[in-house]
Amino acid sequence: MTVNFVETVPASVVASLKQISGVRQIETFRAVPVRLRNGQYSRQIGITGLSERRDLFRLLDKDESIVEVPRSGLVVSSHLAGILHVGVGDEITIEVLEKERPVRKGRVVALVDDYSGSSAYMHIEALNRLMREPPAISGAFMTLDSLLENRAFEELKEVPFIGAVNLQKAAFEGFMESFAENMLQFQFINAIFACVIAFGVVYNSARIALSERSRELATLRVIGFTKGEVSGILLGELALLTSVAIPFGWLIGYGMSWGMVKTLPTEHFRIPLVLSSSTYGFAALVIASAAIVSGLIVRRGVDRLDLVSVLKSSE
Amino acid sequence: MKKYRKPAFWALIGLLVAGFVHFGLKPKAVNVDTMVIKTGSLMVTVDEDGETMVKNPYVISAPLAGRLLRVTLEPGDPVSKETTVAEIDAVAPGLLDARAESEARARIGVAEANVKKLTTEKERLVAEVEKWQRYAERDAGRLAGGHISSPVLKDTNHSLRVAQINLDAGVAAVDAANYELELAKSALQYSRSGDAEQNFLIKSPVSGVVLQRFLESSKIVSPGEEILEVGDPGDLEVQLDVLSQDAVKIKPGQRMIVERWGGDESLSAIVRRIEPSAFTKVSALGIDEQRVYVYADFDGSVKKAGNLGNGYRVEGRIVVSEKENAVLVPEGALFRKGDDWAVYIVDRNKAEIRILDIGMNNGIEAEVLSGLSEGDIVVLHPGDRVEEGSLLECREL
Known part of the structure; x- marks a missing residue:
């Protein structure tokens, strides 16, 4: 969980925080409101100073590898870097918006991919040096012993300088119940429609193939081929076409997903593209099932081909 | 060969469909970070801010009323025992x-x-x-x-x-x-004027350096007014104030690691005294705390910090318990199962619960008394998605 103080307090308070019942891990941070400026581009954001040993709050780059916060310099989210037109190694002006309001310079040393907001991070000691202040913190990340959770909350409520306590679990559940739940329901209905349409398309092509070739197929039957052999021709073609089509379908599906992900993001929300083998597998399975069912229905059509009318047809 | 073409074809199709079923319906693996259990030394410390102090400072004050002559000594000037540091003119105006x-x-x-x-x-x-x-x-x-x-x-x-x-x-x-x-x-x-007398000379009681100068210009002083503080800045101790709940864990003779004094290396000191009485202090968080002063003597390592002076800020970490060769588990892997601590270990890419017996814990690592051995792989921060038997996609940290 995250604990935020009413204002910046000396870093030594961490010893007092450790005394709260059930506190396990504790990692402190400092937040400073600033305006980052690069020439004509600027943005008002918060710089979060993180302590060296971090297990509870980690920065990840686009490959989900952990980005370590270096002793000096800024780590900036790639979205923000884009807005400010800066890259790794560039210098940037930091206008602090609290206390003495000093104006300093910093260097971007790494980029991270976070999915909400625009943020910048520094080593907490580097941030304290930037502010020309002795070590101070604005809050802490903590883990609690679940058996002592309630007691810990009671004690935290008693501390005058603690302004806010955010439980990651509660925030996550809240998000799941509201936003995520809605989105997933929406997607579920979309998926059902997609399946129905897919089925329709496959069945349709099978039926048309049957109708177009009914005369040839009937002729084959008259000549002496068995029902199995004749349906085998039709169904074989269907199976082959479907198998070849599936990889193309995967490609198109990937393209569409990629396009959606590119157009959805706002400054506050970015969704990464995550496709696993089960996604492709499931899509293929739907089409394959549609093909199999259509095939079985069409097979009955083949069996009931009107041989007599074929024989009777004029040449 | 022609005979096998049709069955071969259908066999291939069958294989393909089987493949789709497998990939489409298999349970998704949970992405987790893992760590390998190692043995090592574990240290539990009490960390607090403190400052350096000259062990024996001497405050020189005026023994009688009169006019103090201008003090020419400045902080940092050396003094030796019995040298005159200030003069008081006893003639009344x-x-x-x-x-x-x-x-x-x-x-x-x-x-x-x-x-x-x-x-x-x-x-x-x-x-x-x-x-x-x-x-x-x-x-x-x-x-x-x-x-x-x-x-x-x-x-x-x-x-x-x-x-x-x-x-x-x-x-x-x-x-x-x-x-x-x-x-x-x-x-x-x-009240009558007395005879002209010699100026009263104030001498330094020890050799050392002027640490502070309270009065510089000539003025009338009353008895007891502080003039100078002298002492030996090479003879430093560290003063920390710790919470009383931490003070009970501290004993004289324990090691103190001194950091954040300005240099890169850490210095060390030995705890000499823990005061018996606590005092009340309002912490920066607004709560009343009972705190106890702890004093520690620097060992030879302080020579590395040549410029360390009196009253300089340091961070002291007192080692209250230590263990070598302990099986260590990262704190982030632990969670409660009933009243016990447990972890998920990775067994052939599947998660398995193990109940543990935990000893010392310093908030970052804990000592495992039973339940794990060196080389086991544990899941960090399992959260809600990992259960007994869950399929795992591991990334080792």
């Missing part, structure tokens, strides 16, 4: 004298007048007593003769007694007035 003298003379006049008044009053009281003595004798005789009743005699005796008491008070008052007259006379004597 003339202006103050004249006023004090005339005040004193006036007070003598008042005292003399008072004595006169009270002596006169005393005479009157003596006369009163004599009067009532005569009445008392007369009435005693009258009573014996039967001319008056006994209550009348009683009244007379009573009046005599009152008169005597008044006389005693009167005598005492005269005595007091005489005493005050004496006092006024002696006050006049003391």
Whole structure:
């Protein structure tokens, strides 16, 4: 969980925080409101100073590898870097918006991919040096012993300088119940429609193939081929076409997903593209099932081909 | 060969569909970070901010009132024992004298007048007593003769007694007035200018360096006013204040790691004393705390920090318990299962719960007494998605 103080307090308070019942891990941070400026581009954001040993709050780059916060310099989210037109190694002006309001310079040393907001991070000691202040913190990340959770909350409520306590679990559940739940329901209905349409398309092509070739197929039957052999021709073609089509379908599906992900993001929300083998597998399975069912229905059509009318047809 | 074409074809299709089923329906693996269990040393420390202090500082103050001459020594100047560090001119200034003298003379006049008044009053009281003595004798005789009743005699005796008491008070008052007259006379004597004397020299009690200078310019000082503080800045100790709940874990002789003093290396000190009494301090978070001072002596490592002075800020980490060769588990892997601590270990890409027995815990790692061995792989921060038997996609940290 995250604990935020009413204002910046000396870093030594961490010893007092450790005394709260059930506190396990504790990692402190400092937040400073600033305006980052690069020439004509600027943005008002918060710089979060993180302590060296971090297990509870980690920065990840686009490959989900952990980005370590270096002793000096800024780590900036790639979205923000884009807005400010800066890259790794560039210098940037930091206008602090609290206390003495000093104006300093910093260097971007790494980029991270976070999915909400625009943020910048520094080593907490580097941030304290930037502010020309002795070590101070604005809050802490903590883990609690679940058996002592309630007691810990009671004690935290008693501390005058603690302004806010955010439980990651509660925030996550809240998000799941509201936003995520809605989105997933929406997607579920979309998926059902997609399946129905897919089925329709496959069945349709099978039926048309049957109708177009009914005369040839009937002729084959008259000549002496068995029902199995004749349906085998039709169904074989269907199976082959479907198998070849599936990889193309995967490609198109990937393209569409990629396009959606590119157009959805706002400054506050970015969704990464995550496709696993089960996604492709499931899509293929739907089409394959549609093909199999259509095939079985069409097979009955083949069996009931009107041989007599074929024989009777004029040449 | 032609005969096998059709069955081969269908076999291939069958394989493809089987593949789709497998990939489409298999359960998704949970992405987790893992860590390998190692053995190592575990240290539990009490960390607090503190400062350095000169072990034996000496504050030099004025022993008497007078005019302190300008102090030329500055903080950082060396002093040796018995050198003069300050001078006080004991000659009182003339202006103050004249006023004090005339005040004193006036007070003598008042005292003399008072004595006169009270002596006169005393005479009157003596006369009163004599009067009532005569009445008392007369009435005693009258009573014996039967001319008056006994209550009348009683009244007379009573009046005599009152008169005597008044006389005693009167005598005492005269005595007091005489005493005050004496006092006024002696006050006049003391406010007179004395003879010219030598300046009073204040010497340093020890060798060392001037640590602080409280007065620089020449001024009139009163006895006890602080002038300089001297001491040996090479003889430093560390003072920390710790919470009383932490103080009970600290013992003299424990090691203290001193960091954040300004240099890159850490220094070390040995705890010498934990004060028995705690004091109340309001923490920066607004809560009252009971804190205890802990003092530690630097060991030879302080020579690396040549510039460390008096009152410099440091961070002290007192090692309250240590263990070598402990099986260590990262704190982030632990979670509660009932009343016990447990972890998920990775067994052939599947999660398996293990109940553990935990010993020391320093908030980052914990000592495993039973349940895990070196080489086991545990899941960090399993959260809600990992359960017994979950399929895992591991990334080792």
